[in-house]
Amino acid sequence: MRTKATKTPYNYHELLQALEQQGKNIYGRHFAVQDIDRPVILKLLAYFLQDEQVALIEGIDLHKGILLTGRIGCGKTSLINLMRLITQEDYKPIIISCRQICFEFGKDGFDIIRRYSTSSFYPYTSMPRVYCFDDLGLETNVTHWGSTCNVTAEILLSRYDLFISHKMITHVTTNLNSNELEGIYGNRLRSRMRAMFNLIAFPSETTDKRR
Template structure:
């Protein structure tokens, strides 16, 4: 499917212009992107949805990553070829943003949002085929990494997400397949959960984008 005007997005009868095209290149306007995200967020999550000024720096990083603004990403120390690991306190809006941001680039390959705990429940039910199922060319965003239980199938324990992240790392190196994630945990907690080997692969797999530690709980 071709997008002759990828910077223009229609939501019902409303047109959102996220920037302009100059010399066959889109020049995005960050404030116009935020206007669209606010409107799309209300459609997806209800009228109470809003973006917060205190999160502007985090949003700026994420938007530049998704629109693949390589100049800004270089300044922000973000590699556009890697995935995003979005971290922050409970309720700060990580999951909503990862569901929302993919809509500003409808021409890019989409990713599926998958709760990490659901992957483990699948493993407990059908076993190692679950790990194989996530070792394919699809793009995924694993939600709430690190707080899922250990998998158990026929009496054998397995760190299911850890194994999947190793597989996804191989896919990234060989086929440039992206993986995203969200987490409430810090680097040490992730290492305690998955081990040093997986944590090392996660550094190669993800750009870390973090909310401030004192970010408010938007669900209150």
């Protein structure tokens, strides 16, 4: 692998083996790290390990979050969940589906936007909580007491402001490409997403692993 010629404290070959074993433990014996997905996993490992040298080579900005995109069933959520095992405690992403957030908004209203943005700090500290919003783009506009809102768009816009002011990190998984995201959320949010995220995309040939 390319990391062999890079000064790094980590053995990525062993990390991939350990990741595959953890995947089997959690998701079953069918879980496997496929060759076509290794470049994506390498970038994720470098990011979540905060390995500056490998991240630099892979074009990953460690001060941004991750926008992980790929076809349905390619393993996006599973990989983010596995990356939680190697991440420092304060930076472990809390994974929540965008659909779940919409359900919460329908029940509790605009407090949900604050919960995942301006109130998204650990108690008694200025340390922001890291969230991974899963399946961005599959949710719908939600109405609460007559007010209709694109909840995830408002949360991301608020977290962008907090990214600028408090270095709040956000991760996202999605089945959609950048043009499709812009069609749903508009150019205003897309331009902020460029600032907030490293784009990591699975190859289009990646297979559906749930089959």
